Amino acid sequence: MVLMAGVLVVITVIFNVLSDGIFFSAENLYNIAQQTAVVGILATIMVLIIVARHIDLSVGSVMGFVGVLIAYLMYTSNWGWPAACLAGLAAAIAVAMYQGALTAYVGVPSFVVTLGGLMSFRGAAYLVADGKTQPISDPFFLKLGGGFNGGxxxxxxxxxxxxxxxxxxxxxxxxxxxxxxxxxxxxxxxxxxxxxxxxxxxxxxxxxxxxxxxxxxxxxxxxxPIPVLIWGAVAMFMAFLVKRTRFGRYVFAMGGNPDAAALVGIPVKRVTMLLFLLLAVLTTIAAIVAISRLNAGTNSLGNSAELLVIAATVIGGTALAGGSGTIMGSVLGALIMQCIDSGMLLLDVSIGTRYVIIGQVLIAAVVFDVAYRKWTGDVL
Structure with a gap:
């Protein structure tokens, strides 16, 4: 944690020097704060998913599907935003029950289930509105994205x-x-x-x-910005869940040794299902923030978000082998990812180069994690 905080400080200082002080401007830091919220919200639950030795590659596609559905109901069907959001939540829960049941009860690896979901729900996001952008104009709803009146x-x-x-x-x-x-x-x-x-x-x-x-x-x-408040509330709730509840202890026990956890009476299948249902709730919240910030729902919403979320989680110290990770680490990881991306945007780095660098940062984080565990003797 201390090392990651130090890395964040070094990254921001370097980008501030290279951008002639623009990076530390109030405008840029405000934008970074609100832009990080979506990835940060999803990273808090991805920590527990990976700790429990699962993974969700479909989180970006599901967020896009739910976001487009909410925007479609508000714009095309003239639903109020509360009803539209509840419908989006119901859709996300249905997806979670489907993917969670296949993983927990059928025994299909979550990698395979969610890889299929990545493609399927990206298509569903397109089919909901036939590929058409669904603009949003509700004044209160737009505040949730941190725009003009979003502070x-x-x-x-x-x-x-x-x-x-x-x-x-x-x-x-x-x-x-x-x-x-x-x-x-x-x-x-x-x-x-x-x-x-x-x-x-x-x-x-x-x-x-x-x-x-x-x-x-x-x-x-x-x-x-309001998205930061939402992110902060989610992070506090998840930290409480991890540290103060039986459910949080069960998740870490499953990640440490799933067979031993089952033998001592932990309901592994039920906890796995609850993890996917919790993911559905936070995916809906992230989708609401995302479409509010963009003022519209588009079928491209959430493209590559799963990679950024997983990268933020791993960079924040969560072991891909499962068993260890922290909510605060996911916060730092999300900030590091966004600072790198925003810094490269300020320096006018091409999108191809940005993807190359972000991918290598993820690899470097995993290499560091493996080396650190070998050095400390904590090899999983």
């Missing part, structure tokens, strides 16, 4: 930042109290305060940057 404003951003900082301080104090209650040695108070200052500085710095960006022609600054 929460400066005052709300500062308040939210202060609340998060208070939460960090409270968590630090609660941890110290819990250790003392059970006679567990604690760090010196100064050290814990310094450690708590790191996320506080990051949060307040982020809020300051978001509040510094103002769209030309608009009276107020943007503040924190």
């Amino acid at each position: 929460i404003g400066t005052t709300a951003s500062w308040i939210l930042g202060a609340v998060i900082c208070l939460g960090v301080v409270n968590a630090m104090l609660s941890k110290r109290r819990a250790k003392k209650a059970y006679d567990v040695p604690t760090n010196p108070l100064v050290m814990d305060v310094l450690l708590a200052l790191i996320p506080i500085i990051i949060v307040m710095g982020f809020v300051a940057v978001m509040n510094a960006y103002q769209i030309p022609g608009k009276d107020d600054a943007q503040g924190i």
Whole structure:
């Protein structure tokens, strides 16, 4: 985690130097924040999918299918956005039950099932609207994508930042109290305060940057984009699920040793199904954010998204062999991927070269993961 954070810092500094300071501009950082949200949302659940020794190659196609369906219902069928979103969720759940059942109960490898899904649901995204773009005009729905009115404003951003900082301080104090209650040695108070200052500085710095960006022609600054809030809420929920629930422990036990997990009574098949259903929910959320940001649903929505999501997950430290990974790692991985892509765009790197570099970054991350595990003796 520390190394990945260092890599992120180095990447951003290099791109800022090469772009003559444009990379660290408030506008570019705001765009990076909102653009990362879709991949970041999907990466949080992909962590658990890969930890459990599965993979989903169809996540981009399913997101495109669900997104186009929602946009089609809103534009062509004149549905309200709540009903359209619920219909999209129902479609995503149907897909998850189909692919999850084949994986969990029939025993077909998830790689094969979702590879077929990658092609099938890309076709379904085209068939839903006959390949036609479905524009979206609902003012409230468009806010979810972080566009012109897609920020929460400066005052709300500062308040939210202060609340998060208070939460960090409270968590630090609660941890110290819990250790003392059970006679567990604690760090010196100064050290814990310094450690708590790191996320506080990051949060307040982020809020300051978001509040510094103002769209030309608009009276107020943007503040924190709504897609980032959605991503943050999803990441917090997933982190809670991993650390505080039986389901999260079951997933990691399955990834560590599926046979042993079954022998000790863990319902492996049911947990696998629940994983795919959770993926359906987050895929729907990502689709909503994506079509809101683009102001339309198109059959090309989500193209190659599965590769970016898997790359972000692996770069964030999730082992492809399963058994280990963190939600915070997926956040860092998504940021690294987006910073690399945005930096190359600023430098006017061709799309072909960008794909080559991103692919090699993924390979380098896997090589590093394998080398690190061999060095530490944690070979899976």
